[in-house]
Amino acid sequence: MHRTVNVLVVNATGALLLQERDELAPRCPDQWGPPGGHVEEGETHEAAAYRELAEETGVVLPPGSLRRWREEVFHYTEEDRVAHYELWAGRAELTDADVACHEGRQMTFVDPAAIGGLDLWESARHFVPAFLASDAYAGLAARR
Template sequence: MRKFVAGVLLVGPGGALLLQERDEHAPTFPNQWAFPAGVAEPGEQPLEVAHRELFEETGLRVAELTLFWEGPMPQSPLYGYLFHGRTTARQEDVVLGEGRAMVFVPPARIVDLDLAGYARPAVTDFLASADYQRHLRPPT
C-alpha cells in the first residue's frame, strides 16, 4: 500500500473549524495553517489515521468521522483522505499536541489565515458543502 495522509475537518460550536497553526519545525508548510492530519503508520486504514491524528494533535476524540474527499494531495506526492465530523468540545478542551496553536476558527476569519496550499481548497470546498451545512443543524 502506498503512503497516504488522512486529515480531519472538525466542526465545533457555532460552525467554527478546528485548525492548526503549524510551527517553524513542521517538515512541510511551516508557519501556515491547516487541519489536523498526518501520515499513516504501517497497517493503518485511513479512518484509523484520522482518529489517531486528531487525538494526538488535539486530545479530542469524536464518535463519528465521515469521508469528505480522497485523491492526490495538492502540492504533495502523497495520496490523501479527508474526513469531517462534529464536536461539542470548546477551545478550553483542546490540548495542543503539535504546532504553534490549535484553534476553533469561525468561517469568516478563515479567509484571513495563511492556509497551507493543500488546506485552502479543502477548507473552501468543505465550507461550501452540504456536509458542512448539516453540521450547523442541532443534533437530533
C-alpha cells in the first residue's frame, strides 16, 4: 500500500501552511493542500514528515515539534488508488517570509476562513476541514 505523509503547520495567527501546485504537477495540478509526500522504503512516517517539510519549504523543525494527529487508509474516488496516510501537526512561529516554495506555484499560510474558497485536492478536501474542526488545531491555534 502506498504510504503518504502530510504536515499541518499552524502559525501564531492560526493560519495553516498550504501549497498550491502548479499546472505541471503530475497529480492534482492547480490545486491546494498541505506539504507532504511519499514515505520512502525503510522510513517512518514521522521521519518523512520532517523530511518532506524541509524539502518542500526549507523549514527545518526541531525533533518533537510535530505530533501525529491522524492515521487513516484513504480511498481515492477519482482514481483506483488507496494510500495509508499519517498526518503530523505542529505549531511554528513562522510567516510566509520564512517559507520557501521548492515545489508548486506557492507555499503560504492561509487563514482558515479562506480555505473553503480554495480548490483542495481530494485527500486535502477530506483531511483539512477535519483538522480545522479538531481539538488538535484548536490547541495549536490558541497558543498565541
